[in-house]
Amino acid sequence: MASPGGQGGGALSTRGGARRMKWALELSLGNTRTRGDRQGGQGDVVYPIGYSEKPVPDTSIQETDKNLVEKRCWDVALGPLKQIPMNLFIMYMSGNTISIFPIMMVCMMAWRPIQALMSMSATFKLLESSSQQWLQGLVYLVGNLLGSALAIYKCQSMGLLPTHSSDWLAFIEPPQRMEIMGGGMVL
């Protein structure tokens, strides 16, 4: 099961370059070149070829795997929510001035949830194997929405949203004149 170059590699090494061989077995002990790899205490223990020190996991399907899938899916679903504290911190750090870095941050913050929402179907496929698929999907959605709401709030606090009347000032047409008036000093 273990590869030839695995843990038993102490006795077995590939030395392609020097002797132009694909591989070679070194059966003699006390090879100084490989000593450094060995651990101090077990220096003299010799393992047979193919022996692995690690226990080999049991690959047959068991009950506990179901829980693992469940856990993994929850991880995916809760991902956006976990991002929020981090985003809040970044928001606080970047401040409200309009310059290149805060703008980049805001763009990233806004773009990521949008991207996630656009690829919703792919995420759902990922969650297909879970039993609580719908709940997880909902949590994922809420997390992303919260993320984008945060981005919008940031835009608002930076003054990037056209929410004030001054933002629409340029679109006001000059009023039409109802009366015609003229005259002046008597010539």
Place this chain on the structure above:
Amino acid sequence: MAKLNLLWLKCIISFSAVQAVFEDQVGKFDWRQQYVGKVRFSHFDTHMQSSKKVLLATENNVFAALNTRTGELFWRHVDKTGPEGNIDAHLQHGQDAVLVVGNGRLLRSWDVNVGGLNWEVVLDSGRFQSACLVGQQGTAKYVAVLKKTTFSLHYMSNGHQKWIENLPESETVDYQAVYSGGNKDVYVLGVVPHSHIAVVVYSVDDGEIMKQTSVEAPWLSDIPTSCAVVGKGTLTCVDSTTMSLYTLDLHEQSQMTQIPLQSLGLEVAEGFHPSLVAHKPHPAHQPRSEFFLQLEADRYLLLQLNNGEITTLRDFKPAVLVSFATTGEKTVAAVMSPKNKTACIINLYNAETGRRLLDTTLISTVDPNGGKPERLYVQAFLKKDDSVGYRVMVQMEDHTLTFIQQPGRVMWTREEALSDVVTMEMVDLPLTGTQAELEGEFGKKADGLLSMVLKRLSSQLILLQAWVSHLWKLFYDARKPRSQVKNDITIENLSRDEFNLQKMMVMVTASGKLFGIDSKTGGILWKHYLENIPPNAAFKLMVQRTTAHFPHPPQCTLLIKDKDTGLATLHVFNPIFGKRSHVTPPALPQPILQSLLLPLMDQDYAKVLLLIDDQYKVSAFPSTKNVLQQLQEMASSIFFFLVDSTQGRLSGYRLRTDLSTEQIWEVVMPAEIQKIVSVRGKRPNEHVHSQGRVMGDRSVLYKYLNPNLLAVVTESTDLHHERSFIGILLIDGVTGRIIHEAVQRKAKGPVHVVHSENWVVYEYWSTKSRRNEFSVIELYEGMELYNSTVFSSLDRPHVPQVLQQSYIFPSSISTMEATLTEKGITSRHLLVGLPSGGILSLPKMFLDPRRPEIVTEQSREENLIPYAPELIIRTEWFINYNQTVSRVRGIYTAPSGLESTCLVVAYGLDIYQTRVYPSKQFDVLKDDYDYMLISSVLLALFFATMISKRLAEVKLLNRAWR
């Protein structure tokens, strides 16, 4: 805090637009023309044979020397305006020019070579009568000045007074003339009208009265108009009532000798006042014994006085103008006689014999659109073969000076009428010259559908052709080096440039001459002299149709009103060619009070002009059926106001459908307390882009943009510095509602006002602090708009918020105007003409009543400069760098096709045209933009990408093979 404020201010200033031009931009888009005004005295500088100067003393109180070869100014001295700087006399001897200035207040001597002042002395008070040079032993040594009661003699070298004497019997005798024959006596001639002539002879050495005689002359009332000293000191007079010449030998006789004109075989024309023209070649010598007698408007006689006998040398008829000239020992007489409608002939005659000199004919062309010749100045010189050559300077009725050389080559022409521009307009040029030419043919009414379609098609075809040829020309010119491209603009190749930066300046001058000037080069493209303009006429120039309505020709209308009679005439003309329009203006039998240009158009796209007569009846021009119908429909919304400043009355009128009017409001200012000095409305072509101002908290403060608002300025009649005041009244011209009223106590005029958008800026003299102050009023509607779609003065219940702030200005000002741009997006500047001749571009940002005293976060957000009472004059703000504009009387601003650019014309004695960029040139690439570098870099990058792409492909292929 103050330091912080200062720092903040500095920041603002350094970021605000820098106005000054770069050195290599000088003269690139600006030009100046200097004028002197209507010539009163003129002398050729003859002290050197090679001199090229002609000296001019003008009615605009200017003394200048012109180059006779080019007509350009050598130097010019501009004195005070009004009677204080009035030039009363100009005496010329050698390289000194002696002027009597300010009604005999000052005596000045100028060095004509460099224009420097030799000396200046203050004369004793008294009305100036006459002055003359007194010579002895062949040179002029003294200047004699005759005043009402005194007679004084001054040294020519330093101006010091040699002696001053009181004139005998000065209460009864009116002393009017001085004569010196070059010996030890100087004669003062006075007259008691219709009684006798008083002759007083003074000794030059000590001012002692040598002789005093009184000669009977009951027919004489004024010496300078009817008498002249001729020959060896013989006073010769002409009288039209007795039809006689009178002679009096000043040395010995005490009785006048009467010579009836009939004895000479002459007759005076009915009602004509005959006059004499004598000549005195040198101040230290005696006058010539030959003189001209003018008997009719076009008849002159060359007469000779010989031992008391008068003989006729030659009779000139028709002759328009005559003049004498002396060079060396020879004296010639030049006579100008009309040839035909467009030319005059000038001939030289030997003064002693009256014989015509050979090869001295000079033909001077007379502009049919100009005035008649008025005066003739002759510069005679001796040629190598000892014959007399000459050049003439002709002064026309329209103040034009023309310098002509034999046989008729015009060396230069100066349009001195332009020194007195009254009003002007800028008109867009037609798209192409061909189009403009077509307008004449297509301007007339077409009849029938087919012919109209054909005309339209053919005109479009011609337009296309013109466009193609224009493109071809552009292409052709682009290949030539820049220096070879001809830049002379003539009336044929006039066409609008890409950004409409070149316009036609239509200028109206006080003399009644109209000019069309190319705004790019300053060249005069057309001129038209209107005859019989009264001297105190009021002008109003209106553009009725612009060039936008091809094929109808553009049309300007000039309203000329005689202030004495009140009668007005209309002159309708094409502003591009200056030709009188074929549209006949209506006859106006009634005195006209005001005119009003409506935005309504007739079917030929001419705006309708309403004229209000003294019966408050209205007549329309053009008055076609269509127009009258439109007027009837619109009558209820047409209002006008009249301001009578003598009675202090403002009144508003409404138009009725039958073109009569009814008064709807009246505001009376008590004329004995204050008088209305000016009323300013808004300019009709002004656009305001932004309807409000953004506050620090990002809310909007809406502007009160009332198009009918008038700013009325009054000044108190009491001029005592403690009680004088000026008042400013903002009044709605439709309803007569007073929006705001402010009185500035202890302030005095003259008040200069600019009214634009939602603000009024005015400048006055504060008698309390003795300084010039600016004040600005801004009007705001508040945080809410009452009605954002229509503005009606009749429906505005809320009173606007009024903000006001004042500032100290370090200089007095001559005139003020605001910049104007196409869409009103660019920030505004005030253009201030200073008496020093500078034109200052003052950002309106500095005149903002919202400038805070304490800086807050919000005001900083708004970019408000903290309030500082002093307005500083920064030298970069002078838009005319060193091109001083003398006596600026008005500034005209016009928008160009570029939003960033405003065209400016300052006029006064000089004319200066330039462009200003209040918010810098945000829509144009800079002049020194490196097209070559940018395009070569782009090309290089393009090729680099191509090559690297190819290389990358090769590399990928190689890797795949490995």
